[in-house]
Amino acid sequence: MTAVNEDTSYIMLDSTISPGLLGLPADVIVLILASWSDIDSLKALRASCWYICQSFKEAEATICSSVITAQIGSAFVPEAAVALAARKLPRENIPTFELFVGQHLESPRSIGQHLESPRSICPPLSLTDANSIDDLAYHVEYFSNRACKYLFPLRQSYGSQPETSVVERIRIKRALYTFEMFCHLFTRQQAYVLPLVRESESCRINMAWARCYDVFAAHEVEQLSCIEYMLTQDIRVALKCNPLIATDHVIGDRRIEEILSRGLCYVRKIINASRIPKVMVELLPRAPGHPELPLLREEFVYRYTELFRPHPPSGVGRSTKLRDYPEQVKAAFLRRFLRSARFPDHDAGPSNVFLYVHEGKTLAVGRSRFHDADFWVWGYVFWDLARLARLGVFSESEADPNDESLLRVDVREAIQHLKGTRNE
Template sequence: MAQTSSRRPGPFLPLAAEIRQAILCQFDDVATLESASAADCSLGAAFSGSPSIVLARVLHNAIPSELLPEAQALQASYNLDSKSRTVERVTKIVDAFVRREPADFTKWALPEARYVSGLAPVVEFFIDDFASLACSRRRNTTATVAPISSSERCRIARAFYRFEIYCNLFRPYRRVSLDAETQRELFIRQFAPWETEQLCCVYDYLVEKITPAYNDIAEHDIQWGEFSVPFDAGHHNAEECYDHAVSLGLSSIHQAVTAMTYEERYEVLSKHFGFGDDFLLETLWQCRSMEEYGRPLSDYDEVTKHALIAPPALDDPDPGPRDIWYWVHAENSSEEFIYSERHRYLRRRGYVMWDISRLRQEWKLLDGHYADPPDEALEPLDNRPELTPNLEEMYDSWKRRSKIYAAGGRGWWSKDDESKVVYPTRTDADVRREVQREPLPDTWQPFIEFQKTFSLSQRLESLKVNQEKESEM
């Protein structure tokens, strides 16, 4: 006897299609819209009947009006890959973004809408964490910290979205990458220096957040040890490795920093691991202009300011970011206008993110002349994970893991615990020697080539040191 379906009509079926569409239009994220459409066939039919209208309404609910140009730039850059990412295409996207063209959601495809909508809660997470961390680093510890204002929240959100747009436009690819100088010309120079410093604040924060997760994998994974991936910020190319890690974008960074287990962190970071010179770090270094070298900002006349300092691309009625940037850099020359090492402390405080009222009343800034804080004031702020005692331990870790890798071992390792290393099913020595290296993603190749060069120079330097020691005996 044939089974009869036990599925009953959904509660929305008696409603007119227009009413069902109106219900769907109340959602404020695409994931909920898709779940509701999948759970109830009558709602699914209502969505299918007019997808562009429903999707546009949901996206308007999800994205504040002041962030619509950011949303449009995210949508335009979402599908860029190594083939479609040309100077002409990037220029078109950036120009539209600087002109603050709003989003036309009716032309968006569902995957694009899903991506931008899904990014919104990730950005909210980072806004709250960034603001909390930055405000905890104030030097005036007696002042009450006021909740961040709507204008401050919008400013920080724009900076995080701008970082994501930058990732979409310039994420390193093995075969096709736009070099740092091109990135600077196409993107960085379209913004005022205080707007770029906002991007720098976000960049430093994201590197700080992802470093513990990255170092955890680099210190314990067999394969990462085989390829000498550093897990000590003191290593000569650690910054470039962290730079590539954050190029994965906000969603991947969020997954890595909120992961509860080693396996979850590995899943996010290992499949996309790579190394490259041409991303945001190299571009910011390129921005240390040598024009007007040695001449302080306070000596600039209006003609020089107009020539060397880009006007703001973003509407911001509060003068706080502009005023604090001019105040801090008054005695600096142009090579320190963007991403100066001496202003790392200020970037960690998000100095260009705040309204002028907070800068004056809470931070006690903008009066008199700016002076760099003493070194002892900076040291307590450096709360990065404890570094390895010395680089020799890291080199020894690489050597030991390389031997295990050659024997076919994979997985998690530590110098005191090798019980989690996984070997092939047959474990005799002959089979282990026959184990071949698995193919690696293209993004690994620049790092491997660099490490080969470095390893050779290290060996030569070590040989030289040993010879000098022998001659002294």
């Protein structure tokens, strides 16, 4: 599939069915956005999901192994593990998952011939009736439910390869857990359907922690669980799907329509720049050994990490300079950082970065402890702040350096403050 330019390209939803997107379960919306980023209409997406589901039922093992291989990279997957996961089915006789997407995602008309096929297991979808959107939820759910079980033979196999380097093993473990977590999130077998209650959500997060302890080091668990939390919650915030959100924190109907009108790619950006409401802060997991993990109850909190984020453009990274970004972004960021950042006394271990968002437009970045080895993460932070400014997260008054109602700070003084905190 062709990549979409985040800055200039927006995929428009079909105007006749875009309101139906709000009727989708939030987990399915996230799965759709994470899997297919350049779809020209929701109708094409639904048709593609239907066809993939039909083919998946006929050759689910081979398709799952293909997905797993794509997640990890063919160079890092032992052939024995792939064959075991695929139940040794002849791959050359069955199209792969990627082939389904490539052939049918961009040309939904070619799927019409399959709708009346006598081999169809499920009734065909209506490509014009928005009420049949629940069928899409069923198909996507079926695919994700069935995919999980093929991860276990792969996990057992890669660990027995003595020639695999440490870097390769880390990459494989990350990909395996990512895929397992991804599939696990979108099943409905453990009460994941709306509305969620605090007790069930907290138990689900704790179970996710227990699953990943044998895959990742302890300092990575917190990052992964927060990403999992983000996937399951933030789209509900953006699309007004969470019944637990207080009314004064819900994004209005006009804002929702604006998000939908910009297309799927823009909604993905909203996820990347997501807000977590106050009522959900208590559900965020707390790392073992860090009972005082600071989560500001007065502001919206989003756990920022470079894990699973896209690579920044060339030049962004360890050598990033604050002066490379717009003055408005620097001013708003630095004012709010010095006003709101809090540093606990304990050493939180991993390099957690917090992005504080107040009413969707006030930004500040703080962290529990600076370390010499991970100071480069600020490059990602500033890169995202510039991207948020282009998306309109900053209001005009918020980003105006001449606004005397906001705290004025000197850029060089603020940088010295950051460096001094890092070397504490």
